[in-house]
Amino acid sequence: GVALITILVYAAFTMQSYNPTFYISGLLIQVIYSVGSTMMFVSSMMQSARISDVKMGGTYITLLNTISNLGGTLPQTVSLFMVDRVTISSCQGTLLDSPPSCYMDKDTCVAAGGGCVTDVDGYFVLVALGTIGALLWKWKMSKMLLQLQNRPVESWHVSGAK
Numbered sequence: 001g002v003a004l005i006t007i008l009v010y011a012a013f014t015m016q017s018y019n020p021t022f023y024i025s026g027l028l029i030q031v032i033y034s035v036g037s038t039m040m041f042v043s044s045m046m047q048s049a050r051i052s053d054v055k056m057g058g059t060y061i062t063l064l065n066t067i068s069n070l071g072g073t074l075p076q077t078v079s080l081f082m083v084d085r086v087t088i089s090s091c092q093g094t095l096l097d098s099p100p101s102c103y104m105d106k107d108t109c110v111a112a113g114g115g116c117v118t119d120v121d122g123y124f125v126l127v128a129l130g131t132i133g134a135l136l137w138k139w140k141m142s143k144m145l146l147q148l149q150n151r152p153v154e155s156w157h158v159s160g161a162k
Contacts, residue, residue: 004029006127044068047149051156060158079126087122091115
């Protein structure tokens with residue numbers, strides 16, 4: 001999903017005019033993403049419902065859902081925070097001996113008659129790093145996750161709960 005969106009974003013920046021194929025592609029990618037996201041959410045909730053301890057009521061399933069939601073939200077927040085920090089841009093078109101950093105001092109660059117030019121877009125850097133990180137994580141953790149998934153339901157329950 002992310003790879004297709006990245007290709008679409010790249011295409012959007014390189015196209016001179018937008019034709020209907022571009023919009024249809026965007027809509028199709030959004031539909032595929034929506035279906036996949038819903039399937040992941042439902043399967044996650046089914047796993048939480050399956051392993052939750054009935055003796056504890058809704059508290060345990062709420063805890064599991066909270067942890068799941070934090071695990072899905074925090075990476076997005078960190079990614080948005082990091083985009084500008086990994087973007088490499090330079091101040092060009094000034095007569096200054098040492099042009100200022102565009103990340104830290106964009107206003108000085110513009111005031112000196114220059115403009116900030118993006119050399120490496122942080123979005124694409126983060127997509128590449130995220131893809132590599134996800135593949136490495138899957139490679140290292142898939143065996144352990146399958147073992148956790150196949151554990152008996154009782155092993156997830158809080159011992160001694162009455």
